[in-house]
Amino acid sequence: MGCNLAIAGVTGAVGQEFLKILEARDFPFDSLKMLASSRSAGKKIKFKGKEYIVEELTKKSFGRVDVALFSAGAARSREFAPAAVEGGTVVVDNSSAFRTDPDVPLVIPEINPQKIAENKGIIANPNCSTIIGIVPVWPLHKANPVKRMVVSTYQAASGAGTSAMLELEEQTREILDGKEPTCKAFPYQIAFNVFSHNSALGPNGYNQEEMKMVNETRKIFDCADIAITCTCIRIPVFRAHCESINLEFSEAITPDQVRDLLGTAPGVSVLDDRENNRFPMPIDASGKDDILVGRIRQDESVPENRGINIWVAGDQLRKGAALNAVQIAEKLL
Amino acid sequence: MGCNLAIAGVTGAVGQEFLKILEARDFPFDSLKMLASSRSAGKKIKFKGKEYIVEELTKKSFGRVDVALFSAGAARSREFAPAAVEGGTVVVDNSSAFRTDPDVPLVIPEINPQKIAENKGIIANPNCSTIIGIVPVWPLHKANPVKRMVVSTYQAASGAGTSAMLELEEQTREILDGKEPTCKAFPYQIAFNVFSHNSALGPNGYNQEEMKMVNETRKIFDCADIAITCTCIRIPVFRAHCESINLEFSEAITPDQVRDLLGTAPGVSVLDDRENNRFPMPIDASGKDDILVGRIRQDESVPENRGINIWVAGDQLRKGAALNAVQIAEKLL
Numbered sequence: 001m002g003c004n005l006a007i008a009g010v011t012g013a014v015g016q017e018f019l020k021i022l023e024a025r026d027f028p029f030d031s032l033k034m035l036a037s038s039r040s041a042g043k044k045i046k047f048k049g050k051e052y053i054v055e056e057l058t059k060k061s062f063g064r065v066d067v068a069l070f071s072a073g074a075a076r077s078r079e080f081a082p083a084a085v086e087g088g089t090v091v092v093d094n095s096s097a098f099r100t101d102p103d104v105p106l107v108i109p110e111i112n113p114q115k116i117a118e119n120k121g122i123i124a125n126p127n128c129s130t131i132i133g134i135v136p137v138w139p140l141h142k143a144n145p146v147k148r149m150v151v152s153t154y155q156a157a158s159g160a161g162t163s164a165m166l167e168l169e170e171q172t173r174e175i176l177d178g179k180e181p182t183c184k185a186f187p188y189q190i191a192f193n194v195f196s197h198n199s200a201l202g203p204n205g206y207n208q209e210e211m212k213m214v215n216e217t218r219k220i221f222d223c224a225d226i227a228i229t230c231t232c233i234r235i236p237v238f239r240a241h242c243e244s245i246n247l248e249f250s251e252a253i254t255p256d257q258v259r260d261l262l263g264t265a266p267g268v269s270v271l272d273d274r275e276n277n278r279f280p281m282p283i284d285a286s287g288k289d290d291i292l293v294g295r296i297r298q299d300e301s302v303p304e305n306r307g308i309n310i311w312v313a314g315d316q317l318r319k320g321a322a323l324n325a326v327q328i329a330e331k332l333l
Numbered sequence: 334m335g336c337n338l339a340i341a342g343v344t345g346a347v348g349q350e351f352l353k354i355l356e357a358r359d360f361p362f363d364s365l366k367m368l369a370s371s372r373s374a375g376k377k378i379k380f381k382g383k384e385y386i387v388e389e390l391t392k393k394s395f396g397r398v399d400v401a402l403f404s405a406g407a408a409r410s411r412e413f414a415p416a417a418v419e420g421g422t423v424v425v426d427n428s429s430a431f432r433t434d435p436d437v438p439l440v441i442p443e444i445n446p447q448k449i450a451e452n453k454g455i456i457a458n459p460n461c462s463t464i465i466g467i468v469p470v471w472p473l474h475k476a477n478p479v480k481r482m483v484v485s486t487y488q489a490a491s492g493a494g495t496s497a498m499l500e501l502e503e504q505t506r507e508i509l510d511g512k513e514p515t516c517k518a519f520p521y522q523i524a525f526n527v528f529s530h531n532s533a534l535g536p537n538g539y540n541q542e543e544m545k546m547v548n549e550t551r552k553i554f555d556c557a558d559i560a561i562t563c564t565c566i567r568i569p570v571f572r573a574h575c576e577s578i579n580l581e582f583s584e585a586i587t588p589d590q591v592r593d594l595l596g597t598a599p600g601v602s603v604l605d606d607r608e609n610n611r612f613p614m615p616i617d618a619s620g621k622d623d624i625l626v627g628r629i630r631q632d633e634s635v636p637e638n639r640g641i642n643i644w645v646a647g648d649q650l651r652k653g654a655a656l657n658a659v660q661i662a663e664k665l666l
Contacts, residue, residue: 148631150579152485154487169509173509176506187610191568192615193570193573193616194615195612196628196644204631205628205630227633227635229633229634229640231579233575236569238525239418244564244566244577246483246562277533279528281522281528283522283525297538300536301481302562307562311564
C-alpha cells in the first residue's frame with residue numbers, strides 16, 4: 001500500500017534526513033516529488049537508485065500528492081501548505097507555523113498517536129527540543145504526573161540548518177588557524193563558545209525556543225497546568241541535542257522506578273552506567289533513532305522523594321525532526 | 334607592606350594564572366618562590382622582568398614563606414600544606430583537600446571575607462563551579478533567602494588543567510582532519526561533544542563536582558538547609574564556565590529587583606540585553622575578573638513570583654580559581 005509522496009525543503013538538513021529515513025525504513029511510496037526553493041530547482045538527487053530532479057515548490061506542486069513532508073521553514077509552510085491541503089494532500093509540517101493552532105494536531109507518535117486521526121489536512125511536528133525532552137518524560141508522567149519541569153538545553157548547530165553546521169566547522173578551522181571567526185548563520189561565535197538560543201525574545205524575556213517547549217509540551221501532554229521553565233543554549237556540537245531535566249512529580253518516585261519505566265518505553269534507551277561514569281553524549285545519539293537517557297538521580301532538593309534529575313541526548317535531525325515526521329506519515333497510511 | 338610568597342604548582346594552568354593576576358594587581362611581595370613537582374624543577378619562568386627557577390615542592394620549601402598559594406592537586410596539598418603551616422606559612426589552597434574541614438575557612442571574598450581571620454593556617458579556595466555560580470546568587474540570597482537552586486553547568490576544559498585544554502585543541506584538529514580523536518586527559522571525546530563531568534560518582538549517583546557545589550555553597554552561605562541540586566557537564570570550550578541557575582526565593586522577587594541587586598554587587602557584571610539577544614558567553618568571560626549575569630527572567634513555574642532564572646559565565650582560571658585565591662591573600666596581608 002504505497003502513496004504519492006512529496007518532500008518540501010528536500011535540499012535542507014532535515015530534507016536530506018527525510019530521504020535517509022525513508023530509505024532505511026523502506027517507506028512505501030508509489031511516487032516521490034522532491035521540492036525546494038527556486039534556488040535549488042533543477043538539482044539532481046539520487047534516491048534508492050533513481051535520480052530525481054528537484055522542482056520548485058509552488059502552490060501547484062501537490063496535484064495527486066497524498067502526503068507531503070514539509071521542512072522548508074515556517075513562512076513557506078504558511079504559504080504553501082494550505083494549497084496542498086486544498087488539493088487533498090495531508091501535510092506533515094516540521095515548522096512552527098501551525099503547532100499552536102487548536103485545529104492542528106501536534107504529534108509525537110510515542111505520546112499522542114490518536115491525534116493523527118483528528119487532522120484536517122495538517123499535522124504539526126513538534127520542535128526538536130520538545131521532542132527530545134519529552135519522549136522520555138511521557139512514560140514517567142503517565143505513571144506519576146509531573147508537576148514541574150526545569151530544563152536547560154545543550155543544542156547542536158544542526159537546529160539552525162546545514163549552513164549553521166558548516167559555520168561551526170569553518171569557524172573552528174579559522175580559530176585553530178589564528179583567524180577571526182566569521183559569523184553568518186549565527187549571530188555569535190559558535191566554535192569553542194556557547195550562547196543563549198538565537199530565537200527572538202518575548203516580553204517575558206524567554207526566547208521562542210523556550211516558549212515552544214513550554215506550550216508544545218502542554219499541548220502534546222494535553223495538560224494545561226504542567227509547570228515548565230526552560231533555558232535554551234546553543235553549544236558547539238554538530239547534530240545532537242542534550243537536555244538537563246529536573247522533574248517534580250505528584251507522588252514519591254525512585255531512580256529505579258524511573259529506570260524500569262524507561263526501560264520498556266518506546267523510542268527511549270537507558271544509558272546510565274554509574275560504575276563507568278558513562279552517560280549519553282551527543283556522539284552517542286548522532287544517527288540514532290532513540291532518545292538516550294542517563295544520570296537518573298533522586299533530586300534530594302524536592303521533599304518527599306518527589307524529585308528526579310535526568311540527562312537526555314537525541315539526534316536533532318532524526319527524532320528531533322525527520323524521523324518523527326516520517327513516523328507520523330507511517331501512521332497516516 | 335610586602336610578604337614572602339610561594340606558589341605551589343606554578344607550571345599548571347592555575348599556577349600560570351596566579352602569575353598574571355599577581356602582576357596585574359601589583360601584589361606586594363618581598364620574595365617569590367616558584368614551586369612545582371620534580372618534573373618541572375629547573376624550568377625558568379620570567380615574572381615582572383626577573384627570571385625565576387622552579388624549585389621542587391617539598392616539605393622544606395616553606396622556610397620564611399608568609400603566604401603560599403597552592404594549586405598542585407588535592408594529594409599534594411594534603412602532603413605539603415601541613416608542613417608549610419607548621420613553619421608559620423598561611424596556605425591558600427585551591428584544591429578540594431580541606432574544603433569541608435570544619436577547621437578550615439572556605440572563602441569567597443565577596444561573600445564571607447570575615448572567615449579569613451578565623452584561619453588556623455589554611456584557607457580553602459572553593460571549587461570553580463561553586464564560585465562562578467554563587468558570587469551572583471549571594472547578593473540575592475542576602476536580600477531574599479534562596480530556598481532552592483537547580484543548577485546545570487556548561488564547564489570548560491580548563492577545569493581539568495592545561496593538558497585538557499590542549500586535548501580539546503588536538504582532538505578538534507584530528508576530527509577536522511577526518512581522524513579518530515585521541516583521549517588522554519579526558520575519558521571521552523570533548524571536541525564537538527559534551528559529557529557528564531568526569532569526577533567520581535557517589536552512591537547517590539551525583540558526581541563529586543555536583544556534591545562540591547551543594548556542600549560548599551551551604552558552608553560558604555552558612556546555611557545548612559538551602560536545597561540545591563546540580564547537573565555538571567563538560568563542553569568543548571577552553572576556559573570559561575557557564576551555568577543555568579534556577580532559583581526559588583522565600584518571598585516574591587522581580588527580574589528588575591534582581592538586576593538592581595546585581596548591578597551594585599561586587600564581582601558581578603550584568604549583561605542582559607534582551608533587545609539584541611546579547612547575553613553572557615564564555616568568550617565574553619574569558620580573561621575577565623567579573624562573573625557575567627544575564628537571561629534574568631521570572632520563572633513562572635514557581636508560584637507567587639518567587640522564581641527567577643539566571644544564566645552566568647565566569648573565567649574558570651581567574652575568579653574560578655587563581656583570582657579568588659589572590660583576593661584571599663590580599664585580605665590576609
